[in-house]
Amino acid sequence: MHINAIDMLALYRKYRPAKFSELIGQDTIRDTLLSEVANKMIAHAYLFIGPRGTGKTSTARILAAAVNCERPKGGEPCGACSRCGAIRAGRYLDLIEIDAASQTGVDNVRENIIESARFIPQAGPYKIYILDEAHMLSASAWNALLKTLEEPPPGVIFVFATTESRKIPDTILSRCQQFRFRPVEHEVLKKRLVSIARAESIKVDEEVFDEVALRAGGYVRDAESLLGQLFSLGGKFVTWKDAQGILERSSLMSVSAFLKTLLKGNVENAFQQLNELQEEGVDVPRFTLDLLEALRAMHYRAITGDNHPLYIRRHGKAGIAMIGEMLKFQHDPIVLRKALGIIIDQMDKSREAPSDLVLEIIAGDLAHHFSASSGSRGNSDDSEDRTPPSVPSIPLTAQKDGNQAKNNPTPAIKAKETEAKAEPILEISADESAESKLESKKHNPVGITLGKVKELWETVIEKVHKKNHALPFVLKFAEPLEVQANQVRLGCKYQFHHDRLINKDNRLIVEQALSEVLGSPTVIKIEFVKAPVTLPNPEDAAFDKMVNLFGGKVVEG
Known part of the structure; x- marks a missing residue:
């Protein structure tokens, strides 16, 4: 089926917000800008950050109308004066919109912005520059613009819109008032679609609104474009059956x-x-x-x-x-x-x-x-219902000989002997003295080495998970560094993980799991290691990529 692209564009352009009150899903941004305009505390540079179709350029245009409106009310443009009309029609002399993606060079910036900004506004009190896709500007272009941002001419406002703020130099970021636009909540977006359908006098099945809002994923422009496609089917009633030909499966x-x-x-x-x-x-x-x-x-x-x-x-x-x-x-x-x-x-x-x-x-x-x-x-x-395996009653080294484990049950050391020696509790076979075992291992539980702890670390994490679902994530960033007697020293590269592990309850869970896996009562010592720690799990590189992909970062203490 052929869809008329002009019709699709017309719907979201027709209902493009012209006032702050018409913005949806960005309440904090709306209220802040309203207050600034009403109190005449307008910044000289704004940075609007957020994904496509969330209202960045629309908000920039509303801001331009608000600061130039002949009859503003409480920071809101009237929408009826000649200046508001000219801005809405895209023919206001002092509103300059630049697509930074196609004009990335320093010469474009000098000619279209720096030289032009020197002249006072002609049609109203403010001249507004809107740079869409601002992150596409070259480093030299930003450097050329920096001086103008440091000492802006009177009556000039810059609004930079971007989907990737990390690509904008810090020197620019620090000179802008920043606002983050977020995808609109499902119910809010659905309500917007219902109001458009009502304004167009077109009846639409309820599930169609839900489906369009779901497919748009919180992006207003995408939702309105999809609705425009459905309206292009003709008629005054869009059923779910009609919509399936365009929407298919969500x-x-x-x-x-x-x-x-x-x-x-x-x-x-x-x-x-x-x-x-x-x-x-x-x-x-x-x-x-x-x-x-x-x-x-x-x-x-x-x-x-x-x-x-x-x-x-x-x-x-x-x-x-x-x-x-x-x-x-x-x-x-x-x-x-x-x-x-x-x-x-x-x-x-x-x-x-x-x-x-x-x-x-x-x-x-x-x-x-x-x-x-x-x-x-x-x-x-x-x-969750499976019973965790019991703590082995024999040392790890003895487990290698299955027959020995069966034929020689291992009585525990008497409590008085353990207290007197103040050494790790060991369970040994009847024909082997605790004294010789301790001496031969130099105060280290039998068979427990750093290599063994690292080898069994994933098993320890799995046991911890049965008692605390969040703690395994922290343990992924802890590395066994040393084994001394019945103590395992763990190093944490980040302060957050260190603080979580030194918590008494969390430490107890880890020590219990470690003791079960190693077959001997074990305690842990948590240290904050500032030097890079090589973690045993190779998937940590994948985690770093995940953080980058979703725009996050790990904050060191």
């Missing part, structure tokens, strides 16, 4: 079905689903990110018990229900974290490969991973 529904197959470890069905999705024309890179986002939400909920706020905003109640359903198949944070690493690693290694091939590799790896996890620890639903 990303949430597709991800849910696909993820469930992967969690069951069914590679064959997963590949069959991929073929069907590609025949439907699914956006493969977007679908891969949606899969990553769903696993991220599962991981977050498995650790905290709460729903990821960003996922709630994008997918609403349907997204929460989907994550809850997926967690019935797998709720182990360690398993889910490794799954995130698999996707991120493959995306990083296969940048030049076809996106459908990358997704096939990811699907195969994830299905194998979940299948192996289920096989090694049993179904996640049953894993």
Whole structure:
């Protein structure tokens, strides 16, 4: 079916907000700017940060109207005066919009901004420069603009809009008032779509609004464009059946079905689903990110018990229900974290490969991973009910000889002897004296070495997980450094992890798990190590990539 692109564009342009009160989902930004304009405390430079379609340039235009309006009220533009009308129509002389992506060079900046800014505003009190995709400017262009930002001409306001603030120099960031735009919550976006349909006198099935809002993922422009496509079908009533031809299956529904197959470890069905999705024309890179986002939400909920706020905003109640359903198949944070690493690693290694091939590799790896996890620890639903293995009653070295373990039961050392010696508690065979054992091992429990502790560290983490779902994540960033007597010294590179582990309750859980795995009562000593620590788990590199991908950072103490 051919869709008229002009009609699609017309809808979101027609309902583009012209006042602060018409902005949706950005309440804090709206209230702050209203207050600044009303109190005449306007900054000379603003930086609007956020994903596409969340209202950055629309807000910049509203700000331009508010500061130039002939009859403003409480910081709000009237929308009726000649200046407001000219700004809305895109013909206001003192509103200069520049696409930084196509004018990145220093010469463009000098000609279009620096030289022009010297002249006083002609049509109103303020001249406003809006630079969209500001992160695309070259370093030399930013350097040329820096002087103007340091000493701005009177009556000039700069508004920089960007999706990638990390690419903007710190010298620029420090001179701008920054606002972060976020994806709009599902219910708020749905309400917006309902109001547009009502204004257009078109009846739409309730589930169509839900589906459009879900597919848009919190991005207003995407939602309004999709609704415009549906309106282009003609008629005054859009049914769910009519909409399916354009919407097909939602990303949430597709991800849910696909993820469930992967969690069951069914590679064959997963590949069959991929073929069907590609025949439907699914956006493969977007679908891969949606899969990553769903696993991220599962991981977050498995650790905290709460729903990821960003996922709630994008997918609403349907997204929460989907994550809850997926967690019935797998709720182990360690398993889910490794799954995130698999996707991120493959995306990083296969940048030049076809996106459908990358997704096939990811699907195969994830299905194998979940299948192996289920096989090694049993179904996640049953894993919580399994009784942890008891502490071995023989030293680790003695376990190598199965017959010796059977024929020689190992009585515990008497309490008085243990107190008198003030040494680690050891359980030894009847024909072997505790004295000689302690002497031969130089006050170290039998068979417990640093290498052995590192080898069994993942097992320790798994045991800890049964009692505390959040603690294993912290232990991934702790490295066994030394074993002395019955004490294992752990090093933490980051202050946050150090502080969590020195907590009395957390330390007790770790010591109990360590004692069970090593077969001997063991205590831990936590140290903050400022020098880089080489962690035993190679997937930590994947974690770093995950942090970068989602725009986060690890803060050292």
